[in-house]
Amino acid sequence: MNWGTLRLLYIHELKMLLRARRTVVMSIVVPALIMPIVLVGSKYSTDRRARALAETTYRYVVTGPEAGRVRGLIRDNVDGTLPQFLPEETSAADPARSLENGLIHFYIQTSRNPADAVPVVQIVFRGDRDVSRNGSERMSDLLRRARRNQADVLLAARGFPAGPNQVFPVEPESIASAAQVTGSDVGRFLTVILVMLMFTGGSIVAMDIIAGEKERGTLETLLTTAAGRAEIVTAKQLAITSVGIFIALIQALNFLIYIRFRLIELPAGFAIELPLVSILNLLLLFLPLAAAIAAVLLMLSAYAKTYKEAQLYFFPVYLLGLVPALAAVLPGIRSRSAIALVPIANVSVAVREILMGRPDQPMIFVTFGVMAVTGIWLMRTSARMLTREDIIAPGHFEAETLLGGPGLFRKRVLRWFALMWAVIFAVAANIPQLSTFRAQLLFNEVVVFAGASLLMIKVYRLNIREALSLRSVRPAVWLAALIAIPAGHVMSFAVFRLVNTVIPAPQQLLEQFSRDFIPKDMPAWELYFFLAVLPAICEEIGFRGVLLYGLRRKLKPVELALAVGLIFGMFHITLFRIVPTAFMGVILTAVAVMTGSIFPGILIHMGNNAFAVWAADSGLALQSLRWSDYGAAALIFALAMWIMWRTRASSSGCP
């Protein structure tokens, strides 16, 4: 690293940013101004409202046989102990009409229960009018208090020693200090807020800093200078981090000012205690967090070819970053768990523990380590992206757009799958006719997966044998596939359990889901058909057929298996299923790549699903397996994979 160059570049970047008026305004000035404007506005309107409510004289009417008694109660209790409540009784021939017309704010209707002659008091108001609702609430408070007072008086009159409240006093007392309680509350959200600020503040800058440079053509100029890639990326990374931190600080300062000027009321019992150690710990976590977010933004910017494209990617990445930051909101998660290995989520949890005054020092270091490694890895990836050749000379030839055919298909395949995803989760989920078990499966599997795949083959004039890998395989491969079925199923369950230790899946939810969804009287053969045969064929055609074919030339085999597997997982959206399904998807893709054929995958997929149906039906509890059993399954599974690997050359050799 050449420090002189780094310094020069860093200053250069900041200078460029400060001179881009639009960037400065959008990323610094606007956020800094919007907050106070919103706060002042909302304070002004709540103040006004409170004043208006307090100054109102509430007009009401009392009707019914107990009116006299109620009037007496109101008179005796309206002694100003209820602050700023000025009730004033009027009279009206038709109280309901008067209320409707706004002549009175509410009315009190009394009656007598015909069975036991107990008086009943009803307050009628209009919930859509602030004043009416407020008046009726105050009146009901008043009457309730009156009732209590009366009860006390009656009890005392019958020789009861004191008010009932004093007989058996219950007083909860928390041993946590006010600061710990506040810390726990603030800690839940602090990381999320910081992540939001860093992302939004850093994004405008980040997009300008590479994607913008690419678009303006200055990146090529910069890359032909003596500055190294590492210095260039580091300087950009530092610039984004600085701006992100700067914006976060400004917002924090903003916040303190509002509290100081009471634009924001702090809740009762609010107390923050931050000893020096806590501050240092927070810095230890927030600095790598800021750096990692900056690196993500930088990578996004380096990946995009234009400014517009970068903006397009921003939102999904932003959401993806927010999800782990919410970890501290979940109850009962501690940093001494697998969560420590999940970037951002680990910071979120550790920060809350620090603010609660219960820092777990070793885990803070682990978290720091994980974040630092993540940040460095992201930075190196962005540096590599700068050396990617199409960054300078982006995809020249759009000829295939005109010609169509497989070339265009490879460019469009991901769009197709995004569309399929949207159809399944947006369209299908909202059409009631498609919500039954049979209809939904038929629609998703036959229409979406198989139908869209065949449509792609037709539209792009693909060779169907190649696109779907319709090839026969050796008997040994079939054998291996058969072995792989139970072993693979057990392993994907193991993955499910592993994921469970990080994100616990509510068990009832899962069970209820399948109970409600699967019709009870369904014959076994139909169950197996809908849950095993149909998905295996249709999903394999979609994922290990066309998707794999479309991505094949772009990715190396391992990346390919991961990508197809992950996309496969995304189509099984219940949070708890994504990872295990993706795991199965990776395996199935690997099988398809190794054997060069779609058929063994269909068999494994079908077998796996059938196994699941059978296990659920016969009450086989995979939960009771021990980790050693999973190990054995992994071994058997590895054996099956090895057999396929051994035979791969002969079966995937043909073009």
Next chain:
Amino acid sequence: MSYPVLVRGLTKTFYDESRGEIRAVDGIDFECGEGEIFGLLGANGAGKTTTLRMLSTILTPTSGSAAILNHDVVRDPEGVRKHLGFYSAGTALYPRLTARETIEFFARINQYPSSRVPERVRYLVDRFGISKYADVRVEKLSTGMKQKVSLARTVAHDPPIIIFDEPTVGLDVLNALEAQQTIKELRDEGKTIIFSTHIMSEAERLCDRIAIIHGGRILDCDTLAGLREKTGKHYLEDIFVQYAGRPAE
């Protein structure tokens, strides 16, 4: 003897999703001597830009080697870039810097001795006649002015070797002539210059030696006189067609 620029068996294969394998540069050899203008003459898509990008280390060669003042483009890319000025239609200026700041930035980033940077900036502002608008932001300048600033930033660090990739593309005649003039002057100051173009007259007028590049290969490389002698033709256009065959393929 050792040449300032030495290229041996340089090859670049692109892998395009739809076109498959493209041998953009296919095993070329050439060398440039000190104080000469070496021309790469070829039609669009001949592989000129790809060659020059490999020389400036933006692209990595698929095979073969290239060295600038004995710095290898793969093993010592930063050493190469330090001694190189690279100018092309693609290398834009930072719109938000002034002309003077631009020159200063590029002098420093290319490690020109920092104590002498101010003097160098003054000299270049003077030499390229940009003193009148030296403190105006580049985004406000006209094409001709920008071109001068661009030339100045290319030589900001006084590099011994300068690459011009189709420098006159998009310029009007007067600006183009002015650029050619500058290139000649730089040669006369002793710089080694590699110059690519698809315009025959430009190559005729400027180049000391011309390499005819076509389909990623150098078909021949000689002085204009040498080429005339070999082909028996006078005009470079005819010479070029004789080597490259019918242009419409």
